[in-house]
Amino acid sequence: MDIKRARVLVVEDEKIMSTFILGNLRRLGILDLFALEDGTAALRDMASIKPDLIVTDVHMQPMGGIEFVRRLRAASNAQLANTPVIFLSADSSAATVGEALPLGVAGYIVKPPSLAALNAKVELALNGPKTPKRP
Amino acid sequence: MSTMQPVYLDADWALSQIGDVETLNGMIVMLEESLSRDIPLISAHFQAGDVVAANRLLHGIKGFVPIFCREAFCSRVVAVEALSKDSHSTSAGPAYEALRPDLEQLLADVNEYLNGGGL
Numbered sequence: 001m002d003i004k005r006a007r008v009l010v011v012e013d014e015k016i017m018s019t020f021i022l023g024n025l026r027r028l029g030i031l032d033l034f035a036l037e038d039g040t041a042a043l044r045d046m047a048s049i050k051p052d053l054i055v056t057d058v059h060m061q062p063m064g065g066i067e068f069v070r071r072l073r074a075a076s077n078a079q080l081a082n083t084p085v086i087f088l089s090a091d092s093s094a095a096t097v098g099e100a101l102p103l104g105v106a107g108y109i110v111k112p113p114s115l116a117a118l119n120a121k122v123e124l125a126l127n128g129p130k131t132p133k134r135p
Numbered sequence: 136m137s138t139m140q141p142v143y144l145d146a147d148w149a150l151s152q153i154g155d156v157e158t159l160n161g162m163i164v165m166l167e168e169s170l171s172r173d174i175p176l177i178s179a180h181f182q183a184g185d186v187v188a189a190n191r192l193l194h195g196i197k198g199f200v201p202i203f204c205r206e207a208f209c210s211r212v213v214a215v216e217a218l219s220k221d222s223h224s225t226s227a228g229p230a231y232e233a234l235r236p237d238l239e240q241l242l243a244d245v246n247e248y249l250n251g252g253g254l
Contacts, residue, residue, distance in 0.1 A: 090198035111198040
């Protein structure tokens with residue numbers, strides 16, 4: 001998929017970080033963007049937004065990103081349940097990363113993400129790993 | 136127009152990460168709001184013994200300061216935030232009070248930037 005045509009939901013409760021992520025997604029040419037402030041709001045609106053990709057913070061109130069994705073993965077609608085997810089967090093502790101990765105996520109980026117890191121993870125999440133061409 | 140040099144705010148660095156001046160200026164307004172509100176609030180949480188609440192605010196600051204500031208300053212915020220992860224920590228509060236004048240300097244840099252009209 002051309003990432004510029006992707007619909008991306010950003011779940012982030014910190015206003016500065018949300019603005020930063022949305023701005024950098026726009027710099028990648030992604031214009032179909034939605035933003036919500038926590039996992040509860042994201043679960044509530046997932047079915048109407050139907051994002052191609054979710055970029056979510058980990059630590060949020062009242063529902064954090066890990067609980068949000070855990071519940072998303074258990075959704076009865078398979079298309080929603082399998083939505084690719086990238087975690088973005090200032091928490092790079094082994095405990096938190098270890099909790100996040102088994103949820104079938106496409107990436108875990110430590111904040112603030114560089115444009116190159118965000119681009120690489122979005123591309124990977126939407127299109128899978130690039131296989132090198134044979135000579 | 137002021138001639139004061141910023142100590143911690145690096146607007147050129149921030150612009151390189153954000154991409155355009157309009158977004159940068161909007162984010163610096165948010166930075167001013169956040170620091171004005173949270174710097175005293177974090178002290179109040181520590182004084183009340185609520186390390187968890189202090190950590191929540193420090194965690195947010197830790198996440199966004201690398202957008203605006205160079206690594207030496209950010210690493211000090213990271214160190215204090217790390218201490219405050221332990222909800223029974225007795226060293227996080229004093230460490231924050233040692234950091235606080237520098238956060239206030241960052242806030243002064245931000246106000247100087249806004250009063251000077253930005254980039």
